Amino acid sequence: MNQDHDKHEAIDVDPQVSAHYQSLADEETPADLDDAVLREAARAVRADSRKGSFQAWYRPAAVMATVGLTLAIILDLSDPGIFSPAADMSLETALPVQTPADTTADRGPEPAQLLRMQPDLAPAATQPEGAPLEDHTGLSDVFTAEVEREKQRVQEMEAAAGTALKPAPNAAAKFARPRPAIALKPLLPEAPFACSDEQKSDVEEWWQCIATLRQSGQAAAADLELDNFREIFPDFELPE
Amino acid sequence: MPTTVATVAREVLRLQASLSTGETAAYARPMSVIPEDSALMLRYKDGDVTAFETLYRRHKDSLYRYLLRLSQNRDTAEDVFQDVWGKIIKARHRYRPTAKFTTFLYRVAHNCFIDYVRRNNRHRVASAMDPDCRPDPGDEPDLEAEKSFARQRLDAALGTIPDEQRDAFLLHEEAGLSINTIAQVTGVNRETVRSRLRYATKKLKTALAEPAVHT
Numbered sequence: 001m002n003q004d005h006d007k008h009e010a011i012d013v014d015p016q017v018s019a020h021y022q023s024l025a026d027e028e029t030p031a032d033l034d035d036a037v038l039r040e041a042a043r044a045v046r047a048d049s050r051k052g053s054f055q056a057w058y059r060p061a062a063v064m065a066t067v068g069l070t071l072a073i074i075l076d077l078s079d080p081g082i083f084s085p086a087a088d089m090s091l092e093t094a095l096p097v098q099t100p101a102d103t104t105a106d107r108g109p110e111p112a113q114l115l116r117m118q119p120d121l122a123p124a125a126t127q128p129e130g131a132p133l134e135d136h137t138g139l140s141d142v143f144t145a146e147v148e149r150e151k152q153r154v155q156e157m158e159a160a161a162g163t164a165l166k167p168a169p170n171a172a173a174k175f176a177r178p179r180p181a182i183a184l185k186p187l188l189p190e191a192p193f194a195c196s197d198e199q200k201s202d203v204e205e206w207w208q209c210i211a212t213l214r215q216s217g218q219a220a221a222a223d224l225e226l227d228n229f230r231e232i233f234p235d236f237e238l239p240e
Numbered sequence: 241m242p243t244t245v246a247t248v249a250r251e252v253l254r255l256q257a258s259l260s261t262g263e264t265a266a267y268a269r270p271m272s273v274i275p276e277d278s279a280l281m282l283r284y285k286d287g288d289v290t291a292f293e294t295l296y297r298r299h300k301d302s303l304y305r306y307l308l309r310l311s312q313n314r315d316t317a318e319d320v321f322q323d324v325w326g327k328i329i330k331a332r333h334r335y336r337p338t339a340k341f342t343t344f345l346y347r348v349a350h351n352c353f354i355d356y357v358r359r360n361n362r363h364r365v366a367s368a369m370d371p372d373c374r375p376d377p378g379d380e381p382d383l384e385a386e387k388s389f390a391r392q393r394l395d396a397a398l399g400t401i402p403d404e405q406r407d408a409f410l411l412h413e414e415a416g417l418s419i420n421t422i423a424q425v426t427g428v429n430r431e432t433v434r435s436r437l438r439y440a441t442k443k444l445k446t447a448l449a450e451p452a453v454h455t
Contacts (some may be wrong), residue, residue: 012434012435012437012438012441013409013412013413013437013440013441014441014442014444014445016445017444017445017448018413018441020414020448021393021413021444022393022413024387024390024391025305025391025394025413025414027301027305027308028301028304028319029300029301029304032301033304033318033321033322034296035328036322037321037322037325038292038293038296040325040326040329041284041289041292041293041296041325041329042289044329044330044332045284045287045289048287049287052403067411068399148362150363192286195254
């Protein structure tokens with residue numbers, strides 16, 4: 001009823017212009033356009049009927065697949081496996097409380113062990129010296145506190161002796177934070193590392209190895225070993 | 241609106257009755273009863289392609305002329321025309337007879353045209369309308385030539401008025417929409433539509449009143 005009322009209201013169009021337009025505007029759509037539209041309309045209806053039968057089975061199958069995949073992911077994540085490196089570590093083994101005179105018995109994770117870890121975490125190799133690394137164990141706060149205490153103790157001893165103390169054997173190992181494996185740079189394919197693992201297990205021996213390489217003219221090998229050394233022992237005070 | 245809803249309800253009841261009596265042609269009805277556009281669209285929604293065909297043939301020419309004179313370009317008109325019907329076809333499942341079908345159709349057409357112009361970002365070039373869509377002149381070729389010339393003058397006159405005024409004029413003339421409906425379709429208020437129609441008509445009258453120059 002509202003629309004009928006609209007039709008009879010005054011419209012601001014000149015009736016002569018309107019009549020003139022109506023007499024001339026008689027174009028029709030091209031036949032090919034009609035065919036295209038009607039074909040599309042028929043195709044849409046056919047697609048509807050096909051979709052109906054398809055939907056009868058694919059929807060339940062999709063739901064089952066989603067539920068199965070979700071369960072698989074949940075179960076996989078709940079399994080400790082290799083994705084929780086802290087699972088096998090205890091505080092006692094990870095936090096060696098040592099004095100400068102400590103022997104090798106109570107050392108923390110050996111540098112050589114760290115070197116043997118997966119060597120594909122390159123970002124650790126570019127960390128600025130002393131910068132905190134990514135904590136994969138969840139124990140970085142504890143380690144940091146221990147390292148700070150050890151540093152303070154060394155400084156006190158230096159002040160008391162009045163001379164710069166050489167870091168005690170294996171003392172620098174205490175400064176070696178458990179780090180993620182680094183990208184080591186092999187020197188030669190047949191001799192990947194100039195210093196042996198045994199040498200690298202002791203900071204003094206490793207340092208001595210580097211010095212020997214440099215004295216024997218293998219500067220490149222010495223530099224590479226030094227880079228690796230610094231990664232493992234960033235707090236080690238290098239002698240002049 | 242109540243008329244449309246009542247008609248649709250009648251259709252539904254009639255369908256139920258015909259199905260219960262076992263009539264094979266559920267949609268068969270006497271020639272005197274012309275199905276409303278909304279009813280045809282609802283039937284197409286249910287899968288009746290012939291209903292769409294009826295609906296299409298009822299509105300195709302006026303929609304085509306609307307787009308042809310709005311764009312002043314045949315290719316644009318054909319592209320947008322296909323676009324519009326494509327959208328109508330895709331929207332069939334969501335179609336609700338809340339307004340007249342022509343309001344729905346021309347709202348889609350108006351928006352499709354605006355989108356097309358924005359997408360293509362080109363100036364519409366007025367092109368002479370090809371005579372290939374004209375009805376058969378029959379035995380009066382001179383009359384048809386005269387008419388063709390007059391049509392060209394009309395198209396040229398329409399080309400001189402602003403787009404919004406031309407749009408309002410064509411919605412009124414081709415779609416037969418009321419001022420309120422034109423306002424709904426174009427998204428402006430009623431007074432703006434009235435003013436556009438007045439100006440459009442005035443300019444067309446002036447342009448058409450000028451002496452024709454036969455070339």
